[in-house]
Amino acid sequence: MNDSGENGEKKRSRRPPAERTAQRDPERTRAAILDAATREFAENGMGGARVDAIAERAGTNKRMLYHYFGDKEQLYLRVLEEAYVSIRTAERALHIGDRSPEEGIGELALFTWRYFLQHPEFLSLLGTENLHRARWLRQSVRLKELHSHLIGELSDVLEQGKKQGVFIQTADPLHVYLTIASLGYFYLSNQYTLSTIFGRDLLEPTHLNAWERHIVHVTLTSIKR
Amino acid sequence: MNDSGENGEKKRSRRPPAERTAQRDPERTRAAILDAATREFAENGMGGARVDAIAERAGTNKRMLYHYFGDKEQLYLRVLEEAYVSIRTAERALHIGDRSPEEGIGELALFTWRYFLQHPEFLSLLGTENLHRARWLRQSVRLKELHSHLIGELSDVLEQGKKQGVFIQTADPLHVYLTIASLGYFYLSNQYTLSTIFGRDLLEPTHLNAWERHIVHVTLTSIKR
DNA sequence: CGAGCCGGTAACTAAACAGTTACTTGATGG
DNA sequence: CCATCAAGTAACTGTTTAGTTACCGGCTCG
Structure with a gap:
């Protein structure tokens, strides 16, 4: 039933400048x-x-x-919601609890960094939304549970690590997530001013790889016993 | 427009009498x-x-x-330059080489965090400039030496720490600075979306203090032997 | 078969905007 | 004591913008 391509073109239009009928x-x-x-x-x-x-x-x-x-504002909000849903959905699919605690955290750090790297538009939207003090995000109801899941899962992994004696007792799930996100976000979102003032192209593969390793290293050493 | 006759009322002169001169x-x-x-x-x-x-x-x-x-763009550039000069000037006054390497790095982390906290307009301007891929910053010549000094000083402190055996050999000055800046920048610049999605006011003094301690802890554990 | 609905187009409008111009006032040095 | 110039004001202009309206034409169902 899918009519691919042109169906009978009986349309010899009389007036409109665009004679080609856009398929609906x-x-x-x-x-x-x-x-x-x-x-x-x-x-x-x-x-x-x-x-x-x-x-x-x-x-x-x-x-x-x-x-x-x-209108423009509602469209913007839909864009923002879509962006959040995308990253949280991909994140859920990780199931960081399936590995050892240490591997789980490392995996989350790697995922976050690589997602940020591949979705610069997400970082940019976050920046815009924060410039406006979350004016539109705050109106959105459907986004909170999306995030409580993330913190819950992360909390479980940390607890397990503490029980096994590999993580320090003071490790906090929100802090761990903010650490991971900070290191990825700042490097990428501020790459233009940073590259300019420090005279190095931060997007070169060598530097990207070094920073990826750095993120994992920093995150893990900050919570390991 | 302004026709002659009609000297009755209502002759709305284009130039109202200046009642009082502001002092120049x-x-x-x-x-x-x-x-x-x-x-x-x-x-x-x-x-x-x-x-x-x-x-x-x-x-x-x-x-x-x-x-x-x-015009508007040149004014913006002056604002941006002024903001960079301010933070780098205050930073220089720290003289992080005067203390032990460990204290020096801790001091830089504390300073950066507190400066960001007290100057939200600086963070915001950075965000704007990066949205535009450093379009205006790149035109500014006078800003590079400002930053080579920072990296130079930081490099000296790290070298000293390595010699004394308190820092790991792989510690890199740019990475250390980016780590410190990341943790401060992200927490503050994204405070609005973060507070919304995680349901906590990140600007509460308790949380601010905890994050300050976290930044110092993360920075130091990542380079300590 | 034809009425009306729905996806789609282009030209329009009122407001907002960056940048300009016409003009005023006062201080100063020759 | 006045010619000149710098500091300052507010109305104006041409363009851009978000949002609207008038209209088009194919498809579906009674």
């Missing part, structure tokens, strides 16, 4: 807008992003954008 | 604009900052702003 695909249009918006907001922030630019990137127009998402 | 103080006006611009750019980013808002905050008007700084 609401789901695709919606996804294209969301994707285009993600890139536009990530590159230019909330204040700098242009609604016209998003429509153009999505290969559609403003009318559709307002039709599906309401 | 070019240096003060200049400083007021720079200060107002710092706040406006920090709060709204480059795209969100409004020239009119800066003029109003400074208690002056756009004409003066353009007179002293050329």
Whole structure:
């Protein structure tokens, strides 16, 4: 039933400048807008992003954008929610409790670093949202449980490590997560100013690999007995 | 526009009589604009900052702003340069080489954290500049030597620590600095989203103090033998 | 078969914005 | 004592922007 390609083209249009009929695909249009918006907001922030630019990137127009998402702010919030759901979903699939505590933490650190590296738009969106003091995120209800799971799982792993005597008793799950995230976030999100003032390209593979090892090393030595 | 006759009421002159002359103080006006611009750019980013808002905050008007700084971009660059000069100047005054290596590094970590805490506008400006891939910072020549000094001094302290056998041989000055800056920057610049998703106010004194101790602990354990 | 719904387009509008211009006031040195 | 210039004000301008409206045309179902 999937009509791929052209069905009978009986359409000899009379007027419109665009004679080519776009095949209708609401789901695709919606996804294209969301994707285009993600890139536009990530590159230019909330204040700098242009609604016209998003429509153009999505290969559609403003009318559709307002039709599906309401207005610029609601679209931005959807982009942000989507970004959070993506990283937390991938994170869950790790199941850091399946390995030894030490390996579990190391795995989480590696995953986080590599996810940040492959999703610069996520870091950028976080930066924008924080510039505005989480003005839009705070309105979103559906995001909290997403995170309580992360802390819960991390807490279990730490407890097990403490019982086994490999981790110090004061190790705190939130602190461990913040440590991992800090080291990845700052290096990447501030790579441009850092590369400029220190005169080294931080994105060179050699430096990236060194920093990856550094993150794991710092995280583990800070909680090991 | 303004037609001749009609000398009755209502002749709205284009130029209202200046009732009182503000005392002239070019240096003060200049400083007021720079200060107002710092706040406006920090709060709204480059795209969100409004020239009119800066003029109003400074208690002056756009004409003066353009007179002293050329245009919005040049003003922004001056704000950014000023911010970097401020932190590096304060940092230099620490003289971290005067203490034992361990104390020196701890001192640098404490200073950095506290400076970030007291100067949220600096963090915000860094975020904005990185969103734009250091577009303006790269144009600034006068900022590189400012930073080579920092790395040089840090390198000396680490060398001394290695000689004394208290630091590991692989400790790298840039990595140490990035570690310290990461842990402070992320916690503060992302405090709004983090507080929201984890349901804790990260700015509460208890949590701030705990994180301060954490930064020093993490930094030192990562390089100690 | 035709009414009306739905995905889609382009031109429009009111407001906001960066940057300019026309003008005023007062201090100073010749 | 006035010519000149710098500090300062507010209205203006051309452009950009978020959001709207008028319209198009194919598809579906009664």
